[in-house]
Amino acid sequence: SVVILDFGSQYTHLIARRIRELHAYSVVLPGPALLEQVRAHAPGAVVLSGGPSSVFDPAAMRPDEGVFELGVPVLGICYGMQYLAQRFGGRVERGGRAEYGKAWLTRFEGPLFEGMSGEVQVWMSHADAVTELPPGWRAVAATEENPVAAIQDGTGRFFGVQFHPEVAHTPKGMTILENFLRVAGVRRDWTPDHALDAALEEVRSRAAGERVLLAVSGGVDSSTLALLLARAGVDHAAVFVDHGLLRLGEREEVERALSSAGVNLVTVDARERFLAALAGVSDPEAKRKIIGREFIEVFKEQAARLGPFRFLAQGTLYPDVIESAGGTGAANIKSHHNVGGLPAELGFELLEPFRYLFKDEVRELGLLLGLPDAVRLRHPFPGPGLAIRILGPVDEEKLDLLRRADDLFISALKDHGLYDEVWQALAVLTPVKSVGVTGDERRYGYVLALRAVTSVDGMTADWARLPHDFLDEVARKIPQRIPEIGRVVYDLTSKPPGTIEWE
Numbered sequence: 001s002v003v004i005l006d007f008g009s010q011y012t013h014l015i016a017r018r019i020r021e022l023h024a025y026s027v028v029l030p031g032p033a034l035l036e037q038v039r040a041h042a043p044g045a046v047v048l049s050g051g052p053s054s055v056f057d058p059a060a061m062r063p064d065e066g067v068f069e070l071g072v073p074v075l076g077i078c079y080g081m082q083y084l085a086q087r088f089g090g091r092v093e094r095g096g097r098a099e100y101g102k103a104w105l106t107r108f109e110g111p112l113f114e115g116m117s118g119e120v121q122v123w124m125s126h127a128d129a130v131t132e133l134p135p136g137w138r139a140v141a142a143t144e145e146n147p148v149a150a151i152q153d154g155t156g157r158f159f160g161v162q163f164h165p166e167v168a169h170t171p172k173g174m175t176i177l178e179n180f181l182r183v184a185g186v187r188r189d190w191t192p193d194h195a196l197d198a199a200l201e202e203v204r205s206r207a208a209g210e211r212v213l214l215a216v217s218g219g220v221d222s223s224t225l226a227l228l229l230a231r232a233g234v235d236h237a238a239v240f241v242d243h244g245l246l247r248l249g250e251r252e253e254v255e256r257a258l259s260s261a262g263v264n265l266v267t268v269d270a271r272e273r274f275l276a277a278l279a280g281v282s283d284p285e286a287k288r289k290i291i292g293r294e295f296i297e298v299f300k301e302q303a304a305r306l307g308p309f310r311f312l313a314q315g316t317l318y319p320d321v322i323e324s325a326g327g328t329g330a331a332n333i334k335s336h337h338n339v340g341g342l343p344a345e346l347g348f349e350l351l352e353p354f355r356y357l358f359k360d361e362v363r364e365l366g367l368l369l370g371l372p373d374a375v376r377l378r379h380p381f382p383g384p385g386l387a388i389r390i391l392g393p394v395d396e397e398k399l400d401l402l403r404r405a406d407d408l409f410i411s412a413l414k415d416h417g418l419y420d421e422v423w424q425a426l427a428v429l430t431p432v433k434s435v436g437v438t439g440d441e442r443r444y445g446y447v448l449a450l451r452a453v454t455s456v457d458g459m460t461a462d463w464a465r466l467p468h469d470f471l472d473e474v475a476r477k478i479p480q481r482i483p484e485i486g487r488v489v490y491d492l493t494s495k496p497p498g499t500i501e502w503e
């Protein structure tokens, strides 16, 4: 495996993901992790991540010295490179050669850059710079501003890059990481089959002869988890709460996808209960709280009815684990918790077979487990569902309008091959009514907003440049089919300053 020591860079999880994409298994440990912890993962290579600290800061995190005695190659990225330079007797200085954003390598050589030619664009983000190399080391790349953009030692075991090979703005970054893995001789056997076997093995060994409860939301993580439990042959109950805030046909789609694959699915029709609890409530956070509370109540009732269970299975993913490990200053603060996030008070042992996997890897597992693409490749959908896409109080009539409008928009995106081009697309029913004319009549109809965004992780987003002809078609179709909607607008707000959802 490749052990990545996290010194607090917002990109650390990306390093881990890129290395997995190169089919080498990777794990992220806190920067100061002890040698035994590092050794436990049998590393074939170690990566020191970037981070917000400066090597001059006495409180800055440092790796265990033993890491350098392991005999495996080490790649330092940004802060990691500066740390290596200082540790081996070079010099790092503040300021002067700070670089932020795009830069181009003016020269590059050596094993890290093997097979590369032409323009090499890299992404820089640093205030400190290496100004003197440790004895026996050399600079193997430079930019206009910075003669020390990459370094390596005399033995060919230690490497550093000042830029970030893991981000998309370093287009040839994957080649650089791959070169490092090759030099290190790391095994490249991390495939979806391997990940599936590991997950099955974990579930079987921990939950054999025990009963497992899980909550299914209809999203890819919980659906794949349900299929995994069924495939592993463990005794389980998958509870799917229909809170009445789902999209058109969603419940049936989930039921079809899971029941036919041997999942013991228990659908709970709680639509009336949620609607009653939400009646007259317009504050977005109040809506979220009510939905979360009702969900836990319904789930508890089912747990009592169907139980007892020893385990609660959850589709926790690796980025959540990295974040909540905390203390390393990772800047990617998660803003939302799914309503599926259940409190510890329920007293189950947790089964989280995806806690070392990234979303893309779970999608691959879903593919292997036979999850239909309609579920597997679905856009993210918030736990509180359509309730936060109806501004103001939620009622059955508005839900019905929004459900139909959303379906027209999403179906059109699919028909035009645009669905997979955007990160998320949605319709929002506003409480605003505007004037329109149909025939000789003046009428008031709701204003419906369409929103489609591009994004990598939902943390930032840009509005999708959907073709005008496509938008035109949808904007005509919706009021035609749903006369209560009088006007259709398209949201041009990016995130920040906007959020993806309207509430």
Ligand code: XMP
Pocket: 288, 335, 336, 337, 338, 339, 380, 381, 382, 383, 384, 424, 458, 495, 498, 499, 500, 501, 502
């Ligand atoms: P925002 O609107 O904050 O959304 O830009 C970012 C992503 O999170 C989803 N989202 C939620 N997911 N519970 C969830 O499970 C919520 O309360 C919630 N609010 C927003 C949103 O759909 C987008 O994918």
